Amino acid sequence: MSDLHLTIDGQAVMVPSGTTVFDAARLNGIAIPTLCHQQNETPVGVCRLCVVEAGGRVLSASCVRPAEEGMTVATNSDKVRSVRRTLLELLMADHPSPCARQAQSGDCELETLARLDGLASSRFSKRLSPRGQDDSSPAIAVDHEACILCDRCIRGCGEIRNNFVLGRRGKGFNAGIAFDLNRPMGNSACVSCGECVVSCPTGALTNKFVVQTELGGEPAEVEDLLKLPYFQNVSGTFLELNRNAVVRRDFRAGDIICREGEYGSTAFYILEGKAQVYLSTPIAHVHTDGSNSGFLRRLGSRLLGRKQDRREDERDRRTIPIDASVDLPYDNPVAELGPGDLFGEMTCMSLYPRSATVRAATDCTMYEMLRNVLDIMQRNKNIKGRLDDNYKRRALEDHLKNVPLFASLTPAFIDSLRDRVELVRFGKGDVICRQGDIADSFYLIRIGFVKVSEDHPQGELVLNYLGRGGYFGEIGLLGMGSGGRRTATCSALDHVEVVRIGAEDFHRMVDAFPDVKRSLEAVAAQHLEQNRQRLARAADVPLDAFLAQGLMEAQSLLVLDLGKCTRCDSCVRACADAHDGVTRLIREGLRFENFLIATSCRQCRDPLCMVGCPVGSIRRRQSLEVIIEDWCIGCGLCAKNCPYGNITLHPFEVSVDSQGAAGHRAVVTKQKATSCDLCTEHAEPSCVYACPHDAAHRVDPNEFFRSIISGQSGVSEKTDAH
Amino acid sequence: MEAIEGKRAEPRNKPPFPVYEGLWGKPTALNNVETFANVPQLLVNGNDWYKSQGVNGCAGLKFVGVSGDVRKPGIYLIPMGTAMEEVIFQHGGGMEAGKRLKAFAPSGPSSGYLPASMADVHIDFKSLAAAGSMMGSAAIVVCAEGRCMLDMALNAVRFFRNESCGKCVPCRNGSQKMTDILTGWTQGKGTAADITLLEELSEAMKLASICGLGQFAHSPITSVIKHFRPEIEAHILEHRCPEGVCPMREIV
Secondary structure, eight states, rough: OOEEEEETTTTTEEETOBBHHHHHHHHHTTTOOSOOOOTTTTOOOOOOOOBBEEEEEEEESSSTTTOOOTOOOOOHHHHHHHHHHHHHHHHHOOOOSSOOEEEEESSSSSHHHHHHHTTTSSSSOOOOOOOOOOOOOOOEEEEGOOOOOOOOHHHHIITTOOOOOOESSSSGGGOEEEEEETTTTGGSSSOOOHHHHOSOOOSTTTOOOOOOOSSSEEEEEEEHHSSSSGGGTOHHHHHHHHHGGGEEEEETTTEEEEOTOOOOOOEEEEEESSSEEOOOOOOOOEEEEEESSSSSSEEEEEEEEETSSSSTTOOSSSSSEOOSSSEEEEEEEEEEEEEOEEEEEHHHOOOOOEEEEEEESSSSEEEEEEEHHHHHHSSSSSHHHHHHHHHHHHHHHHHTTTTTGTTOOHHHHHHHHHHHHHEEEOOOOEEEHHHHSSEEEEEEEEEEEEEEEEEEETTEEEEEETTTTTOOOHHHHHHHHHHHHBBEEEEEESSSSEEEHHHHHHHHHHHHOOOHHHHHHHHHHHHHHHHHHHHHHHHHHHHHHHHHHHGGSSSOOOEEEETTTOOHHHHEEEEEETTOOOOOSSSEEETTTEEEESSSSSOOSSSSGTTTTTTTTTTTTTTTEEEETTOOOOHHHHHHTTOOOOOOOEEEEEEOTTTTTOOOOOEEEEEEEOOOOOTTTTOOHHHHHHHHSSSEEEEEEEEEEEHHHHTSOOOOOOOOOO | OOOTTTSSSOOOSSSSOOSSOOGGGGGGOOHHHHHHHHHHHHHHHOOOHTTTTOTOOOSSSSEEEEEEESOOOOOEEEETEEEEIIIIIIIIIITTTOEEEEEETTBBBBGOEEEEGGTTTOOOOTHHTTTTTTOEEEEEEEEEOOOOHHHHHHHHHHHHHHHHOOOOOHHHHHHHHHHHHHHHHHHOOTTHHEEEHHHHHHHHHHHOSSSHHHTTTTTTHHHHHHSHHHHHHHHHHHHHOOOSSSSOOOOO
16 A cells, blocks of 8 residues: 655645545644544545645545545635634534533533634524424433434444434435434334444434432442343443443342332342242222111221122133233232343333332342333343343243133144244334234233224224233234224333234134134124224214213213202212222212212223223223222322222221231231222112212113203102112 | 435535446446437537537537526527527527516526626637636526516525535535525515625535535525625615515515
8 A cells, every 4th residue: 555645734744545634634633623523433524524625626525535645735724714614603503502412511512613613603593493302212312403414323323333223314404313214213223222322423312311319229330231141232331321220239038129009110130039029919809898778887898809709890810910021820929030030111111100019039139220221121132132032931821821812722832923923112102003904913912001092083082901911903813893904093002012923823823723713703793892882872972072982881870960969078978988988989070061970980081090000900891880900909000090080099907927027917008999889789879878968869871861962850760760 | 326326315425536436336427418419419420520510619519408588498509609699589589578688597597697798608618617607507597677686596595405415514504594594685684794694605515515516506696696786785785676576574
């Protein structure tokens, strides 16, 4: 390789042929300002700040201009300085100064160069249509406003990391960086390696710092983390930036690591030792009995399991879904977790209450991590592969067989599925399948909540919320909808992971197991029929859509005739008396003409109470009324979510194993969620019985609304009888 | 070439030029259709015949496109060196009755607008360069009286803004800011300082853009400022459009 001789700013220099003018200057101590060029990336010459005079008609971008024999270069002439300043002024016109990077660490490269050039403000007008921010990634903040399209992130993502997620979108002044085909970053194929953050010269891509109280325990050393198989290939720089978001914690045998029902924001990864996961809340529901035929006898509430008190439409699943890779058996809700297990994913990703209590069975070492680190782990191809593999080997079989419909699948068949199923992640709001699309897969939910809804001209109607263990997609595949198309839209309500079973495997399954097919078809036919009826009824009755959808569905309603009601609250007191002092009746609610609909649960169009239950114990009966299953852990999320205050928590004193002292029992208070049961055990609800003004009535909704519409009094002595 | 390689349609940094390193890194000849259109004549009639076709001391033939305020717009094959006024008034048929020539762009707006007084310029490389313009594709744009030259320049600058690929800063941001400034002028929001700012911006775009689009995007307005300064100053300083074309108020 021959040497080249050139003159840069009057200085004679010699460089090997193939050297760029930028490098020739750099090697000889002449710094040329640049924004788009970095030593570790192929130069692209797009910011044009590094332009120099090299004898041409126009200036040359020194980062891409090869040095030539005899060349005379000026890097700092008046002409060059003037052009550079104008370019900085152009960029600063639209720069949100101080940008996130400048605010965090004071080293935004654009703002630094502008300051060095004495540029206080830009004379150019500001961009009129903002390019916006993208907050969808838990680990990386994207501010398109601060992006100068230097392409450093694109090269970092592609040529350095070989991920090829980042690119450009749009053209001209509307150009911007894009993830995949312009998806939100959090929903893209981005693996959160952090290379783009490290590459970005401005605050367009910054590391998100999680605002929270300090995690207890030692911050994990990046070197230690990188030794773990789960953290291999994760960018060390990125782990360093998120240093306080993952801590190493040591637990002694017997220590409680987390408690069911508590709020949290972290997930745990077990390094060493074994942990026991269990439910300390009794597996039972609230049962009120007694009689209100006489004032002397009080009603009482007790906790009964389904073996003692079988309720209509109660599920008979044998396991309780929790926020870990295992499910708990209904009869003995205890399981063991060991090294390599990850638990608390849902709490961490979607901030739901803990679904179970975890206690160190032996001395344990764990990494406790926040959402951004968990997200990095799950996005890393290597880690995701391991986690998925772990799931397929250990949990898939249980998970499938715990859905009663699939109980008859043979181990051999499940074995044949292991390497064919795919675990797919969806971000909040993502559509998993859309009404009208061709059905190509069947889905089983592993984590998160999925909303099933139908599109109607009047808007969206939520048919159901599905949680862990729920499945969807069978109606289209069975061809029961409309010619192999999706009959409803299923979308992710939060961080969702589903097991995707392709059409081919699904058909293989229903062909091999005719009883699975029959049950699937029966359930699907029932759903379709219910949806059809509901729509027909809604269309039939000229009521407000909400009332039509909500109240009409109820089996019976409690209505207060406001013409007669004196607001004496006897009904509320009677309800409390009937339920151990916990009232389930709140004399507030929807008003319809002169009636207050004070009934328990409205069977909402969009039953928010069902979203987020960490153990999936609240759901709709076929009748659409809410049922709370025995494994409610009393966390109170459903009560908090219900906009009408119709779910209350009923406290019970129960005897549990005293912590730390084996064999000793202690009495603690546990809660169970309840909603109005309409005192179905009794001839008349206690509130109706107690009303001294004949204002409270229990009515059949169909009759009630029809009579109102036809102009008659909605409540007569006759409709009272139930 | 980038598009053929499956990439975004963006210009490459030069050098290397395509004849050395072009498509897939191989030497590549890129020619205009006009160049190919000359080949049959050269093959049939020979080099000497072709050279002898020029007038006014020039050699060869030239395809010109005449558009704008002329009665016979179209594409004409003329001897190299023909006077611009001959093309506009004879081939192009001149202006509508009663209107006089105001300005013309010898090669689309990127060659800049020249005033009617320069219509005697010869259409050849040297003469047009000497007039501060260029021969280029010879897509001649003709403006008759009644046209506002600021409006014409804004139209052209806005076109370049729309066509910018967005790869480099001077063109991507510069063409937008230039459009903003000129739009302000047509809305009566100009200030005296704008002309200096526009000149600095033009210089940066001309010298630092990667490709011709950004380098020449300023030509329509810089040429109009040079040759029609009083008309432009009326917009900026007096907030008045002499031809009554510009709105001179904000359009919502």
